[in-house]
Amino acid sequence: MNTILAPVGLPDLPPQITSRYITLSDRDNLNVHILEAFPDTSNHSSTPNQLILLLHGFPELAYSWRKVLVPIAKAHQGYHVVAPDLRGFGRTTLSGSGGASQVQYEDTLSPYHILNIADDVCSLVRALGYSSVAMLVGHDFGSVLAGHCIVAHPELFASVVFMSVPFGGASGQLWSQTSNEGGDDKAKGHSVVSDIATALAALQPPRKHYTAYFSTPSANADMLGKGGKDLYDFLGSYVYMKSGNWDGNDAHPLPSASSPSPSVSELTRDLATLPEYYVMPLHESMPDVIARHGRMDARITWPRGDEVAEGVYAAEFGRTGFQGGLNYYRSALSPPPPERIAQLRALAGRQVEVPAAFISGARDWGVYQIPGAVRKMREVVCSSAGGMQDEDFVLIEGAGHWVQQEAPEILVRELVRFLGKVKAL
Numbered sequence: 001m002n003t004i005l006a007p008v009g010l011p012d013l014p015p016q017i018t019s020r021y022i023t024l025s026d027r028d029n030l031n032v033h034i035l036e037a038f039p040d041t042s043n044h045s046s047t048p049n050q051l052i053l054l055l056h057g058f059p060e061l062a063y064s065w066r067k068v069l070v071p072i073a074k075a076h077q078g079y080h081v082v083a084p085d086l087r088g089f090g091r092t093t094l095s096g097s098g099g100a101s102q103v104q105y106e107d108t109l110s111p112y113h114i115l116n117i118a119d120d121v122c123s124l125v126r127a128l129g130y131s132s133v134a135m136l137v138g139h140d141f142g143s144v145l146a147g148h149c150i151v152a153h154p155e156l157f158a159s160v161v162f163m164s165v166p167f168g169g170a171s172g173q174l175w176s177q178t179s180n181e182g183g184d185d186k187a188k189g190h191s192v193v194s195d196i197a198t199a200l201a202a203l204q205p206p207r208k209h210y211t212a213y214f215s216t217p218s219a220n221a222d223m224l225g226k227g228g229k230d231l232y233d234f235l236g237s238y239v240y241m242k243s244g245n246w247d248g249n250d251a252h253p254l255p256s257a258s259s260p261s262p263s264v265s266e267l268t269r270d271l272a273t274l275p276e277y278y279v280m281p282l283h284e285s286m287p288d289v290i291a292r293h294g295r296m297d298a299r300i301t302w303p304r305g306d307e308v309a310e311g312v313y314a315a316e317f318g319r320t321g322f323q324g325g326l327n328y329y330r331s332a333l334s335p336p337p338p339e340r341i342a343q344l345r346a347l348a349g350r351q352v353e354v355p356a357a358f359i360s361g362a363r364d365w366g367v368y369q370i371p372g373a374v375r376k377m378r379e380v381v382c383s384s385a386g387g388m389q390d391e392d393f394v395l396i397e398g399a400g401h402w403v404q405q406e407a408p409e410i411l412v413r414e415l416v417r418f419l420g421k422v423k424a425l
Contacts, residue, residue, distance in 0.1 A: 007091050007319065010035075010063060012308040016070045023095055024123045032084050032124055033091035035062045037069040039078025047077070050134035051125065052419075054083040057140020057164070058325040059235070061090040063312055064139070067408035068415075075416040076423065082128065086142070087120050088112060088324020090316050103323040105217045110337040112327035115344070118149045122156055132156055135419055139163040139404060140366065141328050147381075151350045152343070159355045159422045161415060164366040164401055166358060166373040169381045170347035192264065193333060199268040206282035207272060213280055214329040220322045222285040230287075232314040236302030237290045239310075241277055242364075244400035246300070248275050249363040257371040270371055278369055309405070351384040355425065357392035357418045361399030361406060392418060 010019060017037050024030045039049060052072060054065045062083040073081045085092040088103055088111075110116065125133055136157045138146030147167030150160050200207040213219055225231055240246060254270035256262035262270075271279050276289045284292075294300040302310040336344055358377065360367045367374065378388040394414050399407040 007316070010312060012312075013063075013066055014070050016073070017066065021091075022124065022127050024120065024127055027120055027123045029095045030087060030120060030123075031093050031095035032120070032127075033062065034082050034084045034124075035065065035069060036080065036082045037073040038080055039073050049073075049078050049080040051128060051130045051132070052079045052081045052135045053121070053125065053133050053137070054081065055121065055136070055138040055142030055145050056083065056086065056089070057138075057142045058328065059238075059313070059317060059322060060140065061085055061313070061316060063090070063309070063316075064402070065404055068404055068412050071408075071412045072415060075412075075419065079134065080128075082124075084121075084124060086145075087117055088327060090320065102321045103327065105220065105323060107323075107327075109327060109331055109334060110339075112324070112331045113337055113340055114145060114148050114328070114331065115152060115340050117145055117328070118152050121145070121149050122153050125156060132158060135159045135161060135415070135422070137161040137163065137415065140165055140401070141325075143167055144332075147352065148347075150352050150354060150356075151347050154353055157354055159357075159418070160352065161357045161359060161418060162377070163358070163403060164360045164364050166367065166370070166377040167352070167381060168370065168373045168376050170344065170350060192267075195264045196267055196271070199264055200271065200279065201282055203268070203272055207279050208282045209271070210278050210280055210286070211329045211333060213286060214326050215333050218285070219326055222287055223322050224318070225287060227318050231318050232310065233294075233301070234287050234290060235313050235317070236310055237294045237300045238277070238286070239302065239306075239313075239402065240300045241275070241290060241293060242401040244361055244363040244398050244406055246400070247297075249365060249400050251363050251365045251368055253368050253374070254371045257368065257373075257375065259372070262371060267371060271369075274365060274369060278365060306405075351380075352382045353384050355386075355392075355418075355422045356382045356388050357394070357414075358388060359394045359396070359403065359411060359414055361401060361403040362395040362397045363400045364403065366401055367395070392421075 017035050019035055022032050022034060024032060056062060056064045062085045065083040069081050069083060073079050133156055136146050136149060143162040143165040144167060146160055146162060148170055150157050151170045197209065197212055200209060223234060225234060256266040256270045259266065280286065280289050378393065382388045396403055396407045396410050404411050
């Protein structure tokens with residue numbers, strides 16, 4: 001058992017941001033670390049501030065929202081803006097269980113099922129003293145999580161913003177959203193995942209999807225490397241390659257996105273054109289991929305100006321490892337826990353019934369990595385709330401995957417605009 005070292009301070013936080021912990025007694029005493037911001041206390045209001053919740057992705061933390069917490073809190077009449085470290089990430093741990101230890105591959109997977117994490121989020125809302133959330137924002141895997149929160153607990157959330165990853169509906173499998181509407185989505189999703197994995201491996205040279213790699217026993221140790229500079233260099237180069245700075249991120253819809261039911265061969269052909277951080281060489285680890293590209297392009301390192309942040313991510317994942325976050329992917333590609341099957345069946349096909357927006361960097365392949373996901377989100381999943389309007393599908397020019405850190409001012413402007421629109425309804 002690897003014990004987690006004590007965390008160090010979080011530098012580069014505006015003074016208006018508070019770091020604290022909230023223990024969720026109804027969630028096995030999950031001790032949730034949050035960053036939060038309130039509006040300017042000199043602007044006294046007779047009404048309590050509404051809650052806005054920001055959910056991070058992988059490999060990220062609550063810290064990823066540091067540039068937007070305060071400006072969002074100051075918008076309109078003011079908001080209470082909260083960004084948690086999700087279960088398995090950063091400073092969020094199970095309390096009352098002795099010394100905190102790193103998540104291991106052999107640990108039970110069910111706590112990391114998407115619906116269990118959604119229950120964590122809803123418990124946090126109540127623990128913060130709220131019965132509703134004005135806006136739920138999720139980035140990367142946090143976008144998928146936000147969608148499941150919305151469809152599983154619609155009474156809690158007034159609006160939602162998906163970021164970087166389109167939400168294709170509640171499902172036990174990541175790839176079920178590429179299958180036909182109707183029928184047994186989970187079974188078809190499982191077939192698509194398996195068939196695509198087989199087809200990718202048969203390519204010359206053979207390939208594999210990054211989610212399959214993230215689900216392997218070796219991924220955590222691979223990415224940690226020897227720690228220290230190994231980890232620092234890997235994270236920096238990984239961040240760079242998924243940012244708007246990297247020349248390889250000319251993101252665009254894949255041809256099979258126009259088909260209502262693309263074949264496995266069509267999907268495989270399209271996936272093979274994605275950058276190698278998404279569809280990897282079969283026999284390489286993620287650090288192998290990133291290091292090989294780094295040897296060809298010396299610019300592939302931490303983006304300039306992020307010297308402080310780079311140390312935080314390296315230090316935090318060096319303490320905790322990546323396995324907690326990797327388990328989100330493992331769970332998405334695995335059969336659901338038996339106790340979740342009935343709930344998943346009940347949620348299948350349920351639509352987002354609150355105002356919804358999508359925001360991403362225009363150079364983020366996450367928007368298009370699942371062909372047809374954008375169309376399904378806009379025309380099917382979000383159709384019952386009047387559909388996702390064109391003005392609420394926003395691609396920020398020049399930005400890549402880390403949009404809240406690459407273009408925070410534009411992101412804040414779009415979130416505040418959407419909030420104002422929702423408030424006026």
